[in-house]
Amino acid sequence: MDIGILGLSASGKSTLFTLLTGQTPDARHDAVTTGMATVPDERLDRLSALFKPKKHTPATIRYVDVPGIPAEHGREGSLNISELRTMDVLMVVVRAFESDVVPHPLLSVNPIRDLERIEEEFLLQDLLVVEKRLERLQKDLMKRKVPELERQQTVLRKCHEILEEGRPLRSVDFSDNEEKELRGFTFLSLKPLLVVVNLDEGDVGTDPFEDPAWAILKDRPRMGFSSACATLEGEMADLDADDAAAFMEDLGLADRALDRIIRDSYHLLGLISFFTVGEDECRAWSIRRGTPAVEAAGAIHSDIQRGFIRAEVVPHDDLLETGSLAECRNNATLRLEGKTYPVADGDVVHYRFNV
Ligand SMILES: Nc1nc2c(ncn2[C@@H]2O[C@H](COP(=O)(O)OP(=O)(O)OP(=O)(O)O)[C@@H](O)[C@H]2O)c(=O)[nH]1
Ligand SMILES: [Mg+2]
Structure with missing residues (x-):
């Protein structure tokens, strides 16, 4: 990243x-x-103030x-x-x-002019890539119809239209499938x-x-x-x-x-943070929004992902309010979650695993 x-x-x-x-x-x-x-991240700072860990890792x-x-x-x-x-x-x-x-x-000095120049350069570079690829696709599709290539052609034609209008590709909502098609092109304006x-x-x-x-x-x-x-x-x-x-x-x-x-x-970057806490270390981990608990475990260690049993989850503010994980267990602010639970920004997570 x-x-x-x-x-x-x-x-x-x-x-x-x-x-x-x-x-x-x-x-x-x-x-x-x-x-x-x-x-x-003042949330992590406050968690460290509570746990006074040996290590504080933002x-x-x-x-x-x-x-x-x-x-x-x-x-x-x-x-x-x-x-x-x-x-x-x-x-x-x-x-x-x-x-x-x-x-x-x-x-x-004219910051808007400078930004527009740079954005124009992005559009131009992307247009070059799109046109080159479309040309190639047209040749190949004349020889033989391939559904995958036709799909790519459709998306790239859409891109071409947008770029010709002077709009950056990031201003468009592409479907998941379209986005997948576009990934390999590493378009700058996207x-x-x-x-x-x-x-x-x-x-x-x-x-x-x-x-x-x-x-x-x-x-x-x-x-x-x-x-x-x-x-x-x-x-x-x-x-x-x-x-x-x-x-x-x-x-x-x-x-x-x-x-x-x-x-x-x-x-x-599309990142959110979850935290792990303890006397040894309080630490923030970066994941994409919506990442399931089992995959988020992999950010910490592949063993935890592999041997995932459950995630104990408590929102950081509940933990800060009650003052300890044990107390959060008692008052039921700490929940047990399975593999598919999408980890939320600011969750404190304790993984149970077995390898
Ligand atoms: N007065 C003033 N000078 C600045 C400011 N920011 C940077 N400079 C000066 O502008 C000059 C260029 O700064 P750099 O950070 O090297 O600029 P750059 O964009 O990396 O330049 P290149 O790598 O050559 O493209 C340096 O002499 C800086 O001290 C600012 O906010 N005010
Ligand atoms: Mg420089």
Whole structure:
């Protein structure tokens, strides 16, 4: 599960990547760097405060810093396509900060224009893939009718129409079967998209998306919208927790922009968390929404999945309220669930298994 960070050059991608992951990107121009970010979760923090475990293990997600899209002479070069195709979510950093020291590659600051350029590039790349495949299919189907290929042709024709209209594929509700057909093509405009506006220092605390110009873009499904001022976040990262809190209060900021970006990323990846608790470790595990209990066990260990007997499940807030698993057993907030139970976000799960 990877989130690719992309955008025009000098938009602040690497600065944000470092703040999110603590990793310094490789300085080589074409290098790709990967780093992990911790998913902030106050539910897990509260469970750890209750159990005082030896180990506290939050969920993590992976970011990939992809080299910038050059925009020389007002025209961007091609995207680093092969890197982006393997990503699950794309995070586009668009620049809203002014700087004489670091000129914008297009010489003026306009985040909506930059986002639209990148989205156009996605559409173009997807269109190329669709057209090439449709051509091939037509040839093959002339020779021999194959039902599978005909199905693929139907879906790709639909995609072609959407892309020609200038709409990203993620804006369409495909059926499960259609989605299966499309999976292998790794279309860029089908991937969930997180837009991060890198704010000017002077605009910290304002919401850039209130500008009506964002309205059409904001209506699109499977997109997230966040903003941060990378330089300010960098300054805050150097402060200790108390000073950072005071600093944020001075600026009237309710929460950390980086935390919001990570939470939005997690959400766009389609992930939820369940917890395991105890004196040894309190830990968050990432699964897709709707994952059955037996499969979720596999996130912890394949033995637990293989030897699954039952899952003991209690919502985290019930556990926090009663204060112990034993008490939850007594008051029946702790339930026994079978293999098919879809684990819910925030469940505390204790597996019984036998191998
Ligand atoms: N004033 C200001 N400068 C910023 C901000 N974010 C990044 N910068 C500066 O912009 C320059 C480029 O930042 P990077 O993070 O390297 O940008 P990038 O998008 O990774 O650039 P490429 O990898 O070359 O495409 C650096 O000098 C940063 O210090 C910001 O919020 N405000
Ligand atoms: Mg960079």
